[in-house]
Amino acid sequence: MSPIRQIFVLIKQVPDQSAKAGINPDGTIDRARAKRMLNPFDRYALQAALHTKQRYGGEVTAISMGPPPAVEILLEAIEHGADRGYLLSDRRLAASDTLATAYALHRVILHLGQPALIFCGLQTTDGDTAQVGPQIAERLDLPQASYCEDFRIDEQSDGNDENTRIIARRVIEGGYQWVRMAMPALITVANSYHPLAYKSIRGARRVQDLLRDEAEKNRVIRTLTLDDVGADPTLCGLKGSPTIVAKTDKVAEIGGSCKVRQGEPAEHMVRDLLQTTNLMEFAAV
Amino acid sequence: MREIVTPSNKEVIVIAEQFQGQVQPVSLELLGAGRHLADKLGGRLSAILLGHQMGEEAQRLVQHGAETVYVADHPELANYRTLPYRRVITDFLQTFDPPPHILLLGSTTTGRDLAPRIAAFFRTGLTADCTELDIGPYEHTNKADPDKLGLYPGCLYAIRPSFGESLKARILGPWNNPQMATTRPGVMIPLPADSTRTGDVREIPVNLKPEDFRLEVMEIVREAQTGVNLADADVIVAGGYGLGGPEGFRLLYDLADCFENSAVAASRKCVDAGWIPYRHQVGQTGKTVRPKIYIACGISGAIQHRVGMNKSGLIVAINKDPDAPIFQVAHHGIVGDYSQIIPEMIRQLKGAKHRSGAETPERSSAG
Numbered sequence: 001m002s003p004i005r006q007i008f009v010l011i012k013q014v015p016d017q018s019a020k021a022g023i024n025p026d027g028t029i030d031r032a033r034a035k036r037m038l039n040p041f042d043r044y045a046l047q048a049a050l051h052t053k054q055r056y057g058g059e060v061t062a063i064s065m066g067p068p069p070a071v072e073i074l075l076e077a078i079e080h081g082a083d084r085g086y087l088l089s090d091r092r093l094a095a096s097d098t099l100a101t102a103y104a105l106h107r108v109i110l111h112l113g114q115p116a117l118i119f120c121g122l123q124t125t126d127g128d129t130a131q132v133g134p135q136i137a138e139r140l141d142l143p144q145a146s147y148c149e150d151f152r153i154d155e156q157s158d159g160n161d162e163n164t165r166i167i168a169r170r171v172i173e174g175g176y177q178w179v180r181m182a183m184p185a186l187i188t189v190a191n192s193y194h195p196l197a198y199k200s201i202r203g204a205r206r207v208q209d210l211l212r213d214e215a216e217k218n219r220v221i222r223t224l225t226l227d228d229v230g231a232d233p234t235l236c237g238l239k240g241s242p243t244i245v246a247k248t249d250k251v252a253e254i255g256g257s258c259k260v261r262q263g264e265p266a267e268h269m270v271r272d273l274l275q276t277t278n279l280m281e282f283a284a285v
Numbered sequence: 286m287r288e289i290v291t292p293s294n295k296e297v298i299v300i301a302e303q304f305q306g307q308v309q310p311v312s313l314e315l316l317g318a319g320r321h322l323a324d325k326l327g328g329r330l331s332a333i334l335l336g337h338q339m340g341e342e343a344q345r346l347v348q349h350g351a352e353t354v355y356v357a358d359h360p361e362l363a364n365y366r367t368l369p370y371r372r373v374i375t376d377f378l379q380t381f382d383p384p385p386h387i388l389l390l391g392s393t394t395t396g397r398d399l400a401p402r403i404a405a406f407f408r409t410g411l412t413a414d415c416t417e418l419d420i421g422p423y424e425h426t427n428k429a430d431p432d433k434l435g436l437y438p439g440c441l442y443a444i445r446p447s448f449g450e451s452l453k454a455r456i457l458g459p460w461n462n463p464q465m466a467t468t469r470p471g472v473m474i475p476l477p478a479d480s481t482r483t484g485d486v487r488e489i490p491v492n493l494k495p496e497d498f499r500l501e502v503m504e505i506v507r508e509a510q511t512g513v514n515l516a517d518a519d520v521i522v523a524g525g526y527g528l529g530g531p532e533g534f535r536l537l538y539d540l541a542d543c544f545e546n547s548a549v550a551a552s553r554k555c556v557d558a559g560w561i562p563y564r565h566q567v568g569q570t571g572k573t574v575r576p577k578i579y580i581a582c583g584i585s586g587a588i589q590h591r592v593g594m595n596k597s598g599l600i601v602a603i604n605k606d607p608d609a610p611i612f613q614v615a616h617h618g619i620v621g622d623y624s625q626i627i628p629e630m631i632r633q634l635k636g637a638k639h640r641s642g643a644e645t646p647e648r649s650s651a652g
Contacts, residue, residue, distance in 0.1 A: 017587070040557045098411065102401075128570055129411075129414075131397075131400075131401040131404070133401075134367075134397075134399075135401045135402070144398070144402075146394070146398045147398070171563065172395075172505070173394060174507050175507035176506050177503075178502075179501065179503060180500070180501050182500070185499075191563055192562060192563045238427075238430050239430055239432075241410075242410035242458045243458040244425075244427075245454045248452040248455070249452065258602070258615045258616060258618050259616070260612060260617075260618040261617075261618065266625045267629055269619045269621065270619070270629045270633050273617055274633055274637070277599060279578060279599075279601070279634075280634070280637060282545055282546075282547075282578055283634050
């Protein structure tokens with residue numbers, strides 16, 4: 001009997017920085033117009049959740065928090081093989097910082113019932129903090145392995161939930177460490193983990209079916225509010241966030257003095273570069 | 286506007302990091318930044334050091350600016366583990382009344398693992414990967430949240446690049462103390478070691494609970510840094526998404542081979558795409574480097590990348606797009622296709638080397 005019945009993966013929809021749409025001339029982002037995508041780091045987390053299911057069984061539930069369009073990434077997760085999705089969507093969540101986000105998501109997890117394993121991406125590309133995963137682990141009083149790049153269930157475990165452990169390899173400066181951790185546990189997945197595999201034919205067909213059958217879609221992907229999960233609205237959104245972005249400044253650059261070579265043959269431009277800099281001093285002899 | 290002073294003892298505390306009993310450089314850098322903050326606040330600077338049998342390492346923290354070092358020495362603390370470290374630090378910080386003002390950690394795989402847990406425990410604000418730290422007042426005028434209206438003196442300004450924008454954001458959390466931030470290794474400047482500095486070294490209690498041992502460290506491996514020693518390289522050849530694929534890095538390695546003490550680096554998009562391992566990544570979420578020469582090939586130069594390399598001695602950018610932001614930070618640029626420019630650079634560097642072997646021409650005559 002597999003010790004793992006439920007696997008959660010937390011994912012986020014972020015603006016696509018590589019698309020030109022929604023990028024204002026001054027470099028700021030118009031989030032309403034920007035192209036949306038699944039946070040690239042979460043692709044590794046989703047792969048880790050799907051690997052767990054393939055190897056050890058269980059069901060994969062993808063969970064997200066955000067405005068209604070975030071349903072798109074839950075559908076994407078199902079195309080890759082997730083079993084179902086939940087979207088926590090509530091206006092009172094607007095302007096949540098990491099602490100408020102972690103509070104809200106931990107309420108979703110408690111509402112759904114704590115799983116054996118929770119996977120998160122290492123961080124998001126729009127926040128870059130890597131904080132929400134460990135902050136959820138703190139709220140749920142779970143052990144965590146952050147920066148995880150490989151893992152397996154400990155075969156010494158006897159299959160009993162109480163004693164099952166997970167062995168994880170996590171990145172450290174200049175190397176890695178292997179840790180053994182009791183479950184339930186939270187894992188944040190590094191981008192040195194396996195990249196997300198292609199969508200499965202079965203998953204893609206399932207999503208096509210869901211898009212034709214609204215009732216079935218609403219059964220497989222549920223939208224939850226703060227009230228549904230019993231979250232205290234004063235601990236969410238602006239009110240529940242201990243941090244605030246007070247001010248933004250243009251970044252002072254040392255540039256403006258770049259000597260650019262352009263439109264000449266490569267040979268000339270390279271020769272000019274080597275003659276006007278100290279690059280040659282570092283050439284291998 | 287009413288002035289609101291959140292209770293604090295004005296202490297700035299650095300959570301020092303040690304590996305195998307050695308204090309890590311990032312902790313000394315944090316003390317450098319912390320010293321500035323404590324002086325501006327009119328407060329004290331201290332450090333918390335957890336480990337086992339660390340010899341004179343606490344004194345090193347004193348020499349780099351700590352007035353007090355709180356040491357937790359216990360065999361179970363020898364290697365970093367989230368839960369035991371979290372236990373000792375949160376137990377200890379709860380004995381402060383009022384709480385410390387600021388708590389700083391390194392943005393390392395340790396600091397980024399531990400800081401969010403401490404912040405969540407104290408329900409306090411935490412800003413990751415700051416590039417600058419300062420102290421100043423903040424006036425909260427947003428009426429959407431009327432309870433917070435007021436003028437807050439002595440706030441931690443946690444400054445970091447904001448997402449995808451050529452902007453830096455000042456992030457504050459004046460409502461709860463300690464106000465927390467992490468900074469990347471290599472960003473802050475340590476004070477020179479001063480053996481005449483004196484400070485208290487105090488033992489702090491260690492009371493671990495059975496649930497703190499839900500994770501054990503089985504093995505620690507530090508890999509020999511084969512060609513990826515970004516921290517010490519004189520010349521870094523870096524590739525971006527503009528390389529078009531993993532095979533582009535082969536050319537970069539060839540170029541790096543033309544230099545003594547060189548290394549190959551990459552922007553995050555290449556790492557995300559699986560073209561090159563994470564340990565090569567430079568930028569906000571990778572390494573911060575300061576080589577003598579940084580050659581950026583096919584890197585557009587998003588702020589997240591620039592903060593990781595903009596202190597390099599000489600920055601050379603090679604990019605097809607003359608409007609790429611990398612040219613704003615570079616000293617020298619070539620607008621062109623890297624697949625044509627780099628082979629030409631290799632040819633001329635090798636050619637010059639052969640000539641110099643034969644007749645040692647005066648290379649600098651054109652300057």
